[in-house]
Amino acid sequence: MPELTRSIKIVWLHAVGCTGCSISTFNSTYPHAPQILLEEILPGIRVEILFHSTLMKAHGSRALKPVREAAAGRFPFLLVVEGAIPVGPQSYLGGIGGGKDLPSLVEDLARHCTATVALGTCAAYGGLAAARPNPGQCRGVWDFLESRGLEAAVINLPGCPPHPDWVIGTLAAVAAGRFDVTRDLDDELRPVMYYGTLVHQWCPRRASFDEGKFAKKLGDPGCLYELGCKGSITYGDCPQRHWNNRVSWCIGVGAPCSGCTQPEFPDWLGGFQEKITDVQLPTIGEYWQQRRERGR
Amino acid sequence: MRRISIEPVTRVEGHLKVEVEVSDGRVVRAESSGLLFRGVELVLRGRDPRDAPVITQRVCGVCPQSHGIAACLALEAAAGMREAVPRNGELIRGMVMAVQHAADHILHFYVLGGLDYFSPVPHAVGLFGPTTEDRRLVDQELDRMRRHYVEALETWRLGQEVISLAVGRSPHSTGLLPGGVPLVPREDDILAWRFRIARMRDFIQRCYLPDAQLLCRRYPEYLQMGSAHGDFLAYGAGVICDSAPLYAGFLPSEGELHPLALERISEGVSRSWYRETEEDGEAVPSRLEPMESKAEGYSWIKAPRYQGRAAEVGPLAQLFVGSQAGQEEFWSQVADLLAGAGADLEGLSSTMGRNLARAIMAWLMIQWAMQCADSVAPGEPASVAFEVPREGEGIGLTEAPRGALLHWVVIRNAKIASYRIISPTTWNASPRDHAGLPGPMERAVVGLPVADDEDLTAVLRTVRSFDPCLACAVHLVELKKVGGETR
Numbered sequence: 001m002p003e004l005t006r007s008i009k010i011v012w013l014h015a016v017g018c019t020g021c022s023i024s025t026f027n028s029t030y031p032h033a034p035q036i037l038l039e040e041i042l043p044g045i046r047v048e049i050l051f052h053s054t055l056m057k058a059h060g061s062r063a064l065k066p067v068r069e070a071a072a073g074r075f076p077f078l079l080v081v082e083g084a085i086p087v088g089p090q091s092y093l094g095g096i097g098g099g100k101d102l103p104s105l106v107e108d109l110a111r112h113c114t115a116t117v118a119l120g121t122c123a124a125y126g127g128l129a130a131a132r133p134n135p136g137q138c139r140g141v142w143d144f145l146e147s148r149g150l151e152a153a154v155i156n157l158p159g160c161p162p163h164p165d166w167v168i169g170t171l172a173a174v175a176a177g178r179f180d181v182t183r184d185l186d187d188e189l190r191p192v193m194y195y196g197t198l199v200h201q202w203c204p205r206r207a208s209f210d211e212g213k214f215a216k217k218l219g220d221p222g223c224l225y226e227l228g229c230k231g232s233i234t235y236g237d238c239p240q241r242h243w244n245n246r247v248s249w250c251i252g253v254g255a256p257c258s259g260c261t262q263p264e265f266p267d268w269l270g271g272f273q274e275k276i277t278d279v280q281l282p283t284i285g286e287y288w289q290q291r292r293e294r295g296r
Numbered sequence: 297m298r299r300i301s302i303e304p305v306t307r308v309e310g311h312l313k314v315e316v317e318v319s320d321g322r323v324v325r326a327e328s329s330g331l332l333f334r335g336v337e338l339v340l341r342g343r344d345p346r347d348a349p350v351i352t353q354r355v356c357g358v359c360p361q362s363h364g365i366a367a368c369l370a371l372e373a374a375a376g377m378r379e380a381v382p383r384n385g386e387l388i389r390g391m392v393m394a395v396q397h398a399a400d401h402i403l404h405f406y407v408l409g410g411l412d413y414f415s416p417v418p419h420a421v422g423l424f425g426p427t428t429e430d431r432r433l434v435d436q437e438l439d440r441m442r443r444h445y446v447e448a449l450e451t452w453r454l455g456q457e458v459i460s461l462a463v464g465r466s467p468h469s470t471g472l473l474p475g476g477v478p479l480v481p482r483e484d485d486i487l488a489w490r491f492r493i494a495r496m497r498d499f500i501q502r503c504y505l506p507d508a509q510l511l512c513r514r515y516p517e518y519l520q521m522g523s524a525h526g527d528f529l530a531y532g533a534g535v536i537c538d539s540a541p542l543y544a545g546f547l548p549s550e551g552e553l554h555p556l557a558l559e560r561i562s563e564g565v566s567r568s569w570y571r572e573t574e575e576d577g578e579a580v581p582s583r584l585e586p587m588e589s590k591a592e593g594y595s596w597i598k599a600p601r602y603q604g605r606a607a608e609v610g611p612l613a614q615l616f617v618g619s620q621a622g623q624e625e626f627w628s629q630v631a632d633l634l635a636g637a638g639a640d641l642e643g644l645s646s647t648m649g650r651n652l653a654r655a656i657m658a659w660l661m662i663q664w665a666m667q668c669a670d671s672v673a674p675g676e677p678a679s680v681a682f683e684v685p686r687e688g689e690g691i692g693l694t695e696a697p698r699g700a701l702l703h704w705v706v707i708r709n710a711k712i713a714s715y716r717i718i719s720p721t722t723w724n725a726s727p728r729d730h731a732g733l734p735g736p737m738e739r740a741v742v743g744l745p746v747a748d749d750e751d752l753t754a755v756l757r758t759v760r761s762f763d764p765c766l767a768c769a770v771h772l773v774e775l776k777k778v779g780g781e782t783r
Contacts, residue, residue, distance in 0.1 A: 016334060018767045019309050020357020020467040026449070027456050027466075033449040038417060049423050057411050057424045059306045059756060086333070102332075128339070128354045135335025161357060161467050218478035218679045243465035244457045247488070253463055254478035255470035258350055266351065271344035273473075 007046040008175035009077040011070045011109060014053055015102055016129040016138050017083025021120035022054055024161035028168050029245040041168065045175050050077070071108040078174060079113035081106060084122040084129035085144040088137030106141070107148050115153040115174065115181065116141060119167065124156035124189075125263040132267050142189065153181050156189040160260035165241060166194040188263055190235070199231035199257050202239040219254060228273040230259030297324070300750060303331075305759060307408040309358050310766025312725070314737075314759055318746045323755060326738045328725045330597035330766050333569075340715040345371055345684050345707050348715065349472050352703065355717065356768045357467045358403075361396045361459060362696035363717070363768075364472035365389050366703040369534050371474040373690030374707050375683060381536075384678035385476025387668045388462050390537040391489065392472075393694065394665035398496055399455025400697035400763075401611070401658035402504055406441075406448035409651060409760040412753070413511055414438055416445040429753045432514045444503045451499040454492045458665075461488050476679025483674045490669050497662045500655075505633065508655035512637035512648050519639055521744060522647030522758040524736035525549055529607035529723065530617040531556065531701070534694035539667050541660035542614060542695050543621035546602050553620040558691065561702075563600045563718065566730040569593040597769045599729040600718050608736040609699025609723045610762065611657040612650045616641070630656055647740070647754075650761035684710050696720050698763050721769035724762045737762055 012022075026033040031041045037055070040046045049055070050066035070077050085103055100108075110116050118141040121127030129138040139147070142154040155174075157166050170191055173179040179191075186192050200206065208214070209223035209232075218227065225232065231239075234257055243249045250257050259269045270276060303313040311331035316323045336355050340348060349367040353360035368389070372378045404410075413428065415438070420427040433441065456466040462479060463471030471477050479485065512519060532544035545553045546560075569590050599606075607613070618626055619641060633656050634640055644653060672678075685707055692703040699720030706713045726735030734742075737759060744754040 014310070016332060018354055018357040018360075020354070020360065023357045023467050027453055029453070032453070034416075034446040037423065038446075052423065053304050053306045053311075054309060055407065055423055056306050057415070057420070057428075058426060059304065059752075060302050062426070063304060063306050128336075128351065129334070131339045131351070132342075133338060135338045136333055160354065217681045218473060218475060219480050219677045244460035245453065247457045248460045248464060250464040250470040253461075253471040254480070255464045255473065258470055260468070266347075271347055272350045273346045274344065 005040070005044050005046055006175055006177065007048050008171070009075060010047060010049045010080055010171075011067055011077055011113070012049055012052040012080040012082065013106065013109070015081055015083035015106065015123065016086050016136050017120065017122050019054060019082070020161040021082045021167075022052070025164050025167045027244060028164035031168065036168065041172050042176070045172060047171055047175060067105070067109070070112060071105065073112040076114050078171070079109045079116045080119050081116060081123045081141050082119045084126050084136075084138035085141060086136040086138050087144065103144065106144065107150065110145050110150055110152045113152075115155060116145070117170070118142060118154055118156045120162055121158040121160045121260060121265050124158040125265075127158075127160060128266055154189055155181060155185065155191065158188075158190060158195075158261045158263070159236065160265060163194070163238070163241060163243060166191070169194070194237055195235045195261060197235065197237060199234045199236055199238055199251075203231055203251060204239060205251060215254075224251060224254070224256045226275050227256050228271060228275060229256035230262070230269050230276065231257035233269070233276065234259040234262050236261045300746070300752065302752060302756070305756065307411060307760060308764040308766065309356070309768070310764075312764055312766050314741070314755065316741060316746070316752075316755055321745055321747065323741050323744045323746060326734070326741045327594055328597070328727065328735060328737050329595040330725065330769050332766065333596045334767070337715045337717060340712050343712050345374070345705065345710070345712050346474055346682065348705060348712065349474065350470070352717065353468045353472070355719070356765055358765055359396060359400060359696045359698065359768070360467045361392050361463070361469055361472060362694060362701055363703070364469060365393055365534065366692040366694045366701050367705075368472055368474050369692030369694060370690045370703040370705045371682070371692075373692065374688035374705055375474070375685045375690070376688070377680075377682070380680050381476045382677055382680060384481060384672055384676050386536045387672045388477045388479070388481065388678055389472070390533065390535045390540060391665050391668035391672075392459050392462055392469075393533065393535065394661040394668065395455045395458045395493065395496070397661040397695075397697045398500065398658045398665065399452045401654045402448050402500070403452050404654060404763045405504060405508060405651065406445045409757075409763065410441075412757045412760060413515070414441040416442055418442070429751065433510075437510065441507065444507060447499060447503065451496050454496055458489050458492045461485060473679070473682070475682035476677075478679055480677055481672050481674055486669055486672055486674060490666065493662060493666050493669060497666065500659050500662055505655050505659055508652050509633075509637035512639055512652055515648055516638065518648035518757065519643045519646045521754070522650075522740050522761060523645040524606075524608045524740040526616075526645045527602070527605040527607045528613035528616045529602050529609050529700050530613045531693040531695055534692060537668060539664055541618065541622070541626055541657075541664055543618045544693070545617045545621050546607065547613075547617050547620060548605065553617065560603045561600060561718070563598050564729045565598050567593055567727040568595050568598050570598070595727040597722055597726055599726040599735065600723055601729055601733070604731070604733075606726060606729070606733055606735050606739070607723055609720045610650065611653040611699070612644065613699055614657055614695060615644065615653045626660075629660065633659070647758045647761045654763070686710050696768070698765055698768070699723065719765070719768035721762070721765045725764050725766070725769050737764070
């Protein structure tokens with residue numbers, strides 16, 4: 001018996017960002033980019049991207065046709081927003097065309113989509129786009145939608161950039177009807193399956209930390225804590241998953257974790273090469289809990 | 297006279313609009329607009345200088361390592377320690393840069409610009425509709441292109457793996473830091489790079505170069521149009537490596553190569569959405585603020601000029617500058633590849649010439665990547681400690697895949713006092729300047745044919761031949777002459 005194909009339509013919008021999230025997503029190995037774009041990502045499961053300005057063939061108003069239709073609620077779709085939402089006066093000159101500024105377009109689409117994926121730390125929490133002094137007056141998607149009185153289902157996939165497995169895994173789970181936003185997200189609206197543990201927890205240099213063996217300069221063996229590593233306060237499964245076909249990752253080459261999945265990135269974690277100062281180091285898994293209780 | 301607006305221009309990075317005026321079936325005037333304001337340079341002000349490579353990589357997710365390297369070079373210059381970076385550090389940076397160029401060029405040919413000539417799917421639907429206009433490849437060739445599209449994406453990913461192995465995940469590599477790269481390379485690292493670089497080299501030789509040459513032969517008239525009138529600027533690799541196929545200089549259309557003189561670079565905003573004061577454009581520093589309404593403005597991109605000329609940057613400029621500054625060896629390789637495409641250097645300043653130049657540079661860069669990997673000494677450190685200077689000023693010059701990239705940092709009280717980036721697409725997609733001189737992309741589309749049915753194929757092919765990156769082009773905001781007096 002032929003398997004029924006489950007398919008999910010996606011409108012993928014670039015707001016204030018750098019396209020790094022797209023680049024990272026299409027670094028996926030299993031499934032690889034051509035499978036995502038041309039075939040099924042799993043037998044019977046298709047991700048049908050209707051609009052993605054970096055990849056699509058069409059241009060101008062023809063390219064925008066699926067966006068117009070989606071914003072009018074013609075069909076169910078998942079909205080992927082890459083980059084933060086600019087709400088300052090400058091934003092009203094910009095956009096993707098069709099006579100609509102970015103904030104209004106995002107609002108219209110969010111009103112009709114089944115769920116919104118805030119892809120990357122900028123979309124999730126403002127990220128680098130909203131870094132001090134926040135020149136474009138940018139906000140994360142959830143924050144922005146709330147300010148417009150919209151209570152939309154938002155899935156945050158932070159990371160600067162997010163790992164391709166986090167993105168494709170989440171999209172596939174949603175497409176397959178196996179994702180439940182009330183069950184599978186943490187307090188920061190991140191899928192627990194990918195963001196459930198501290199980088200510190202499974203870090204290969206953890207033994208050095210426990211024994212107090214710290215690297216004093218770049219290239220030294222030992223824990224990178226004193227060189228500014230934010231792994232002890234950052235959630236993500238990087239130490240187990242590794243990056244780019246799982247060949248390596250930040251701490252794997254001796255570079256301190258920059259805390260790029262955190263809502264606090266980049267302003268509230270301290271300088272990237274400065275040792276964390278404001279914490280008693282957390283018991284694994286409790287740090288953000290404590291901070292929340294203190295009201296950060 | 298008709299005015300046609302193309303918005304969005306797709307298959308480029310970021311938010312680009314191009315408006316053309318058409319008369320008697322030809323473009324007579326064009327305006328290129330960068331549509332989204334960001335402001336990364338403002339974000340950098342007041343921060344720890346060591347944060348610059350981390351933050352500036354976020355300018356562009358397509359070519360982050362170029363920004364990371366440029367930032368490191370600028371910081372090391374400001375600290376007066378460029379020469380202290382170990383040879384391994386420079387070699388690994390060189391390899392990362394070279395692999396990034398090659399991977400990026402592959403991506404442009406098969407995934408971005410290339411879809412103006414062929415399609416990755418037999419039936420043009422969904423993301424890949426409508427049907428390619430002006431299709432000239434025969435079925436067998438189209439099949440080959442489809443197979444190569446798949447292989448290109450895999451090869452591009454291999455490049456990302458090399459970068460990840462050397463400087464930690466890509467995009468946004470954490471291992472590009474002032475003082476060098478933190479990895480202490482081992483023999484197994486070097487082998488892991490070389491395996492992957494060898495496969496990339498094979499793809500470029502077996503697929504990319506012949507495919508780029510094939511398009512030149514099938515679309516010969518595109519070697520005759522789309523010139524931006526040929527003022528070329530290139531900065532060279534910036535990292536200290538003898539064998540880089542990248543050279544520095546300014547080559548004006550009418551003459552001989554000039555050695556690079558940074559004081560000749562200026563950046564104007566007369567048609568850009570920024571507030572101007574009396575002193576702007578001169579040596580007196582002044583701050584610019586974004587401006588939401590300005591009657592004569594039409595872009596968030598500024599207008600950099602070299603000696604008042606709207607210089608073109610990118611692989612084409614790298615080849616032209618290299619043809620004069622480079623060694624005999626450089627030139628003989630290039631000449632053979634040009635001949636295979638039915639092209640020569642005279643006709644290379646064109647739409648298809650840009651695409652061919654990109655393929656040739658990919659080939660030269662991947663060979664350089666292998667040389668760098670081969671030269672890395674296992675077990676030797678690749679970094680030294682970087683002390684933040686209390687005061688200092690430094691410029692980092694390098695080549696990104698899209699062309700000449702400049703980072704300029706001023707450090708006061710051990711913090712970033714000002715930071716300025718002039719990226720390749722700022723040159724290529726710049727708007728008009730105070731003298732009314734259009735940017736290279738605006739010039740290149742003038743004269744192109746537009747049929748009555750608003751068939752903009754030639755215009756779009758030409759715009760995409762620059763591989764524009766808008767995230768890079770629009771960043772920001774302090775106007776001074778480079779190397780001029782600072783506050």
